[in-house]
Amino acid sequence: MAKYLKSAPPMAQDTERLRAVRETVVGVIADIRERGDAAVREYSEKFDKWSPSNFRLDQEQIQKIVATVPEQALDDIKTVQRRVRTFAQHQKDSLADFEVETEPGVFLGQRNIPVGSAGAYIPGGRYPLVASAHMTVVTAKVAGIDRVTACTPPIHGEIPAATVAAMHLAGADEIFLLGGVQAVAAMAVGTETITKVDMLAGPGNAYVAEAKRQLFGEVGIDLFAGPTEILVIADEHADPFVVAVDLLSQAEHGPDSPAVLITTSEPLARRVIELVEELLVDMPTADFAGPAWRDHGEVAVVEDLDAAYALADQYAFEHVQILTDHPRQAMEKMRNYGALFLGEGTCVSYGDKVIGTNHTLPTRGAANYTGGLWVGKYLKTVTYQEVTNPVSSALLGELCGRAARLEFFEGHARSGDVRAHKFGGAVLPWAPAGL
Template identity: 75%
Template sequence: MPRHLKSPVPAAQVSAARADVAERVHAILDDIRRRGDDAVREYSEKFDKWSPESFRLSADEVRRIVSQVPGTVLDDIRFVQQQVRTFAQAQRDSLADVEIETLPGVRLGHRHVPVAAAGAYVPGGRYPLTASAHMTIVTAKVAGVPRVAACTPPIRGEIPAATVAAMHLAGADEIYLLGGVQAVAALAVGTETIGRVPMLAGPGNAYVAEAKRQLFGEVGIDLFAGPTEILVIADENADPFVVAVDLLSQAEHGPDSPAVLVTTSERLGREVERHIERLLPGMPTKDFAEPAWRDHGEIVVADTLDEAFRIADSYASEHVEVLTENPRQALEKMRDYGALFLGEGTCVSYGDKVIGTNHVLPTRGAARYTGGLWVGKYLKTVTYQEVTDTASSALLGEVCGRAARVELFEGHARSGDVRAAKYGKGTLPWNEEGAA
């Protein structure tokens, strides 16, 4: 039986503020629908103290901003984007169009067609998440999306130059210095100066995530996102210091970020907890990491590694790091996770920043039914049908007539009847006035 060395605060305590967020977001969305640019500008002034003549950066402004970014930073951006591009291209190449002939002259097929436009939200706020530009924009461009409109907020009234550079180098067609609910709302519903998009992608704070949730259906979205999560599976061979560092690496995302250790070794669990207690006071980001670990940190001891895998699946965590003697066992044993990080040589931070897989991943248990953002999210798999053989059309018409009448769909049946009669040289079971 699993046992907890450390438990989180009760779930009811965590979710108390969500209703207020939903209500405030709903009001902002309604206002932007009604008043367009005027409302967007008011909210940008209110929340970000930002009201430029135009939220969209011109090509000259982009060039000037990028020229201010240190060369090493630009080189690193290019390196990481190439990793993302390489993996996304491999994903795209795995998706083949299909056409088969099921009967003589009956061809059925599907094609993967990119959406006409996508909105990419790149968070700012306290941390400029430059890497989100790679994940959302590069992936969309590899999918073939012709127009990518990207938004990022100013940071304390300043332009986040490295983020703008990342958006530009990733291939964004439009770059807006605009953040929060007002940014995703403007992209989704359109304003006088911002063209609407059929799909939104990218992480954000609770308000951005709620805005995407409320807009879903009107536009497509990548994922319903919540706080960043990490779960580490460790056996007695794991290095407790490495485990502690990796847990805290994700706890710094925010005070509500769960960090969970599932281990087969009580000794290791207690050592990890001691390391965390020593590391936290000196962390520059302890104001986020400390409450995250205090309120959402867990240490669970399992009797066997198989039980540890089952426990991990029950969390369906966004990131699962496997620090065991044979980490690739997780590929066979587990099914519910956003992304796996196998062995001490990798870590969740690689996935977040540099390795090339997408870091926009399912949270709050959504990994039970979906994976993360990938090139396929920007593609619509659409079908087509063609019948060129008259005998096959006559056969399908006969069956269609019978099948439709079982369901009392006389109009459907008659579409089949027409072809059965025309191509099969038969007669209609009803006259041109519609009577049987």
């Protein structure tokens, strides 16, 4: 049984707000379907105060923008993208095409084929999320996607130069200074100047998330992303200062970002609570981190680490950080998480920004059934079949006839019957005379 020293009230569904978001998104998507670029421009003017002659940046514009980014920042972007590219390539290499002969002359195979095109959304808003360009665009290009369209919004009427540089260096084929639902919808349905894509990837605010939800099926998506989550599992040997700092590192994403500590040590738990309050006093992003901790922060004390792992699995959080004497034990004990961060030398911020794994991860319990964005999300695993042995085809035909008629699918049965007749001499009582 967990003892909560700090608990958050159950997350209430703001029904009216959700309904307003849904209705707004429905209207924007429908309008863009009908009026294309004209609608995109109106919404960009309305929501971002942005209406250039062309939303797409040409190569000359891109080069001029990249030239304004400090050399150190460009070097750092290249370093991080190299790490993301290396990890994504290892992921791709783990996916093998294969062909097996399961019976004489019966060949079954699997291929991993990249989708034809992808739209990458890189958010702006309060923070220019430069790293999202690495995660979406680099991973798509490693997967082998021919055309990656990338969109990011202007920030207070200014071009986010570092984000544009990251999109360009990642390999984006088309870059648009366009944000919000209008960007996501334009990529998904296509307009006069924005070519339709096959799938969408990247995080965003509630409106972007809702747009992806409504467009899913018409295009593929990476996953539904909600507020960022962090859960720390700590034993009595953990440094409470490190725990407090790391909890707040994710709480600063927004006032609705949950931050949870599960520990086997009540003294550590109480000290962490004290340190969080002290750190918030002069934290530059306290206007987000403070409400997140106040309304969504939790601290639970449990009997032992097995109980901690079990409770953490119930949360199924996006980021789970293990600050214990034997952090790798968590890999054997846990199954529901977006990503694990093992030991004091590791932190969630590394995963968010620099280490090379993908930071687009499942939230709101989705870790119960899915992992995050990876190279495989951009691939279609397809199969093929070929039967070259007449005897095998005849036997399959007989089996198919019986199996299909068990389900009353006479047409399916007859496809099998024809092979049983052609390759095995079976009688076709249903065939027209003369055949």
